[in-house]
Amino acid sequence: MTHAPVPKPYILGIHAYAPGKSAASDGRALIKLSANENPLGTSAAALAALESARGEAASYPDPDAKALRTGIAELHGLDPARIVCGTGSDELLNLAAQGFAGTGDEVLFSRHSFVVYDIAARRCGATPVEAPDRDFTADVDALLAAVSERTRVVFLANPNNPTGTWITPAEIARLHAGLPTDVLMVLDEAYAEYLDADAQSVGFALAAAHDNVLVTRTFSKIYGLAAERIGWATGAPALVDVINRIRGPFNVTSSGQKAALAALDDQQFVEASRAHNTAERARFIAAIAALCNHGLAAVQSEANFVLVRFDGEVRAETALNALAEAGYAVRHLPSQGLPDALRITIGKSGDMTRVIAVLRQLCGEAP
Numbered sequence: 001m002t003h004a005p006v007p008k009p010y011i012l013g014i015h016a017y018a019p020g021k022s023a024a025s026d027g028r029a030l031i032k033l034s035a036n037e038n039p040l041g042t043s044a045a046a047l048a049a050l051e052s053a054r055g056e057a058a059s060y061p062d063p064d065a066k067a068l069r070t071g072i073a074e075l076h077g078l079d080p081a082r083i084v085c086g087t088g089s090d091e092l093l094n095l096a097a098q099g100f101a102g103t104g105d106e107v108l109f110s111r112h113s114f115v116v117y118d119i120a121a122r123r124c125g126a127t128p129v130e131a132p133d134r135d136f137t138a139d140v141d142a143l144l145a146a147v148s149e150r151t152r153v154v155f156l157a158n159p160n161n162p163t164g165t166w167i168t169p170a171e172i173a174r175l176h177a178g179l180p181t182d183v184l185m186v187l188d189e190a191y192a193e194y195l196d197a198d199a200q201s202v203g204f205a206l207a208a209a210h211d212n213v214l215v216t217r218t219f220s221k222i223y224g225l226a227a228e229r230i231g232w233a234t235g236a237p238a239l240v241d242v243i244n245r246i247r248g249p250f251n252v253t254s255s256g257q258k259a260a261l262a263a264l265d266d267q268q269f270v271e272a273s274r275a276h277n278t279a280e281r282a283r284f285i286a287a288i289a290a291l292c293n294h295g296l297a298a299v300q301s302e303a304n305f306v307l308v309r310f311d312g313e314v315r316a317e318t319a320l321n322a323l324a325e326a327g328y329a330v331r332h333l334p335s336q337g338l339p340d341a342l343r344i345t346i347g348k349s350g351d352m353t354r355v356i357a358v359l360r361q362l363c364g365e366a367p
């Protein structure tokens, strides 16, 4: 009798990440408003850097991403020694959990937060613990009440995905102050660049001042480099040291390092992306507000997407299908406890106009 390899039971507890759809059921390509990608694409300078890296394909990348870490440090006023780069910030979130939690430990996060936290907890054998949220927003009191002597890591996305909600610097500070000093607080700031300038550096200040705060950022969203898989984290040297021990030695490609560095230099593109998002998001939220008689409601968002709730006769699934029919993929997340909502990325202006028209027509209103 033969025996098959036996996977760890906690690995079988993972629901593999299900990416958003990008094709209709008949195979037709859809315009993706389902993955929070930048509708303006990528900075021309970053694309040129990608092109220039083609000749280096036979060589391993710089394992320490030194030039990129230096560039990040200069832009944000950080110490490059306190920065580590990752294969997307997803890798860093997983490594943060793995470095500090394992079997018998708990990893805490908010209900309706980023799906990767649950995977990161289970991957290292730890128990994922969800604290209830309030109005789709992280609830600091509920998070603190859920801390036990087994809690090792707390994840908080701010702004949060999939809800788009954001908690104030004072609330972040209150969460941190309420945590035992041996609990790692990971602030996932994938959407921080969409905030007003003065709200952007709160996490950095906490990470500089305390030994138990790690802030993660990404080039996948406002920088428009999702395909290159580049993220980074900053925190106390001892935290960065742990991540460096367990990350892949060549975890960021040469082209990715070059493109990210060039993208950092093109803050004009970042500004344009933020301005586009702020204007189109406001227009979209106003259009949803105009459909409140039909049970549609937009959750207030500080990110590059909006969670639209469907509490009337038009169901989320009906809207999902109508939008696909019109050529748009948006995100339906029943598996995350959001069967009555769609997460819609802020796209190009013309696309947002068409999405609004589809939703208005479903409600029986003139487009």
Ligand SMILES: *Cc1c(COP(=O)(O)O)cnc(C)c1O
Pocket (backbone or CB within 6 Å): 036, 087, 088, 089, 090, 091, 114, 157, 160, 161, 188, 190, 217, 218, 219, 220, 221, 226, 229, 230, 231
């Ligand atoms: C998109 C996203 C990330 C970034 O993932 P990458 O691996 O850097 O592409 C991280 N956290 C949240 C909350 C996100 O929505």
